[in-house]
Amino acid sequence: MKKPALLIALTAASMMGAAHAVTVTLTCAAVGQGLELCKAGAARWAKATGNSVKLFESPNLTNDALGLYQQQLAAKSSDIDVYQLDVIWPGLLEQHFVDLNGKVPANEIAAHFKGIIAADTVGGKLVAMPWYTDAGLLYYRTDLLKKYGFTAAPKTWAELATMAKKIQDGEQKTNKAFSGYVFQGKNYEGLTCDALEWVASFGGGTIVDDSGKITINNPKAAAALDAAGSWIKSISPAGVTTYGEEEARGIFQSGNAAFMRNWPYAWSLGQGEDSKVKGNIGVAPLPAGPGGSPAASLGGWQLGVSKYSKNQAAAISLVRYLSGPAEQKIRAIEGSYNPTLPALYQDKDVLKANPFFGSLYNVFTAAVPRPSGPTKDKYNQVSQAFSTAVSDVLNKKLTGSAAVAQLQTDLGRIKGRGW
Numbered sequence: 256m257k258k259p260a261l262l263i264a265l266t267a268a269s270m271m272g273a274a275h276a277v278t279v280t281l282t283c284a285a286v287g288q289g290l291e292l293c294k295a296g297a298a299r300w301a302k303a304t305g306n307s308v309k310l311f312e313s314p315n316l317t318n319d320a321l322g323l324y325q326q327q328l329a330a331k332s333s334d335i336d337v338y339q340l341d342v343i344w345p346g347l348l349e350q351h352f353v354d355l356n357g358k359v360p361a362n363e364i365a366a367h368f369k370g371i372i373a374a375d376t377v378g379g380k381l382v383a384m385p386w387y388t389d390a391g392l393l394y395y396r397t398d399l400l401k402k403y404g405f406t407a408a409p410k411t412w413a414e415l416a417t418m419a420k421k422i423q424d425g426e427q428k429t430n431k432a433f434s435g436y437v438f439q440g441k442n443y444e445g446l447t448c449d450a451l452e453w454v455a456s457f458g459g460g461t462i463v464d465d466s467g468k469i470t471i472n473n474p475k476a477a478a479a480l481d482a483a484g485s486w487i488k489s490i491s492p493a494g495v496t497t498y499g500e501e502e503a504r505g506i507f508q509s510g511n512a513a514f515m516r517n518w519p520y521a522w523s524l525g526q527g528e529d530s531k532v533k534g535n536i537g538v539a540p541l542p543a544g545p546g547g548s549p550a551a552s553l554g555g556w557q558l559g560v561s562k563y564s565k566n567q568a569a570a571i572s573l574v575r576y577l578s579g580p581a582e583q584k585i586r587a588i589e590g591s592y593n594p595t596l597p598a599l600y601q602d603k604d605v606l607k608a609n610p611f612f613g614s615l616y617n618v619f620t621a622a623v624p625r626p627s628g629p630t631k632d633k634y635n636q637v638s639q640a641f642s643t644a645v646s647d648v649l650n651k652k653l654t655g656s657a658a659v660a661q662l663q664t665d666l667g668r669i670k671g672r673g674w
């Protein structure tokens with residue numbers, strides 16, 4: 256795990272006039288432009304209120320961030336006032352956070368997507384305010400599709416495999432490092448997201464259903480995992496089993512892949528000055544399995560105030576500021592972070608920077624949640640069991656059907672301890 260770093264102290268330009276100026280510590284993840292934009296937003300709040308903000312740089316992988324935050328929270332540490340929370344964590348961490356109902360005006364809460372507010376609410380308690388939302392997308396090279404005679408993005412995984420193979424075979428003649436398809440194949444939470452998309456898009460369900468029943472042990476789920484297993488060393492490099500979001504993005508952005516699965520943040524960076532594929536990127540819904548329909552995993556981040564914070568009023572003010580429309584608009588334009596405020600999907604500046612926020616609006620609103628709701632505080636164990644079994648399929652240690660059968664047993668054991 257990366258060592259936590261207490262980073263930068265952002266002091267207000269002028270502290271004069273701030274009655275009880277305090278320093279609030281905020282966690283910021285460094286994925287993509289995350290740190291930079293987090294720092295800029297915090298500095299704007301500091302300037303507006305006369306307070307100061309210290310940034311606590313989080314590890315890139317959500318699993319590592321969770322481990323670190325759980326240590327802080329278990330120790331009831333007051334070092335961090337505002338935490339960035341993954342959409343799958345409210346059920347796990349709720350006891351450590353301030354209830355924002357009544358602290359944030361009801362109209363501010365109601366301006367966000369209802370589903371996200373519901374995900375952030377545990378037993379009537381509003382654990383955090385939505386900051387941005389995420390959904391899995393298919394990125395593709397428009398120039399290469401054209402070069403190889405394709406007129407549209409693939410609609411099915413089988414089509415993706417055929418297209419990726421043809422482009423890869425052609426490109427590898429001059430570029431040995433070229434891959435057809437890159438995604439998040441490392442054994443961590445990101446693989447849970449990718450694999451849930453494969454399984455759901457084959458019609459194989461969501462691992463555990465809304466009622467808490469284990470549903471993964473079915474032939475469609477097994478077929479989905481086998482399909483993904485068949486990509487390794489055919490359209491995806493062997494190394495894909497070690498890739499997280501940033502590794503996949505690095506390969507795609509340097510011009511070495513035809514297709515990539517990633518979150519929306521990769522769009523803005525792909526259009527950056529140092530991107531080799533600027534102007535040649537298309538974004539589409541992920542493909543569907545046979546007889547199924549496309550599925551995008553729901554991701555996203557929230558901001559919550561620690562119960563152990565000694566600066567709760569200022570921390571709440573920071574959360575309101577960062578989750579509000581002005582900040583969400585800036586982050587959408589500068590970093591393609593999807594707003595959690597439906598109104599911003601009508602904003603012409605936001606749509607100009609991210610045309611797919613409009614064309615793929617349904618992908619965002621229909622994104623499939625991981626089963627963190629029904630499995631409650633056992634979600635992390637469920638996800639780890641799932642990603643480990645999927646990883647074994649990708650590494651040819653298990654077949655799809657053996658993996659889903661094993662998951663039935665493993666998840667059954669976790670459920671036996673209660674969810």
Ligand code: GLC
Binds near residue numbers: 343444445
């Ligand atoms: C993104 C998503 C988050 C997910 C993570 C997995 O950060 O927003 O919800 O858990 O990716 O790597």
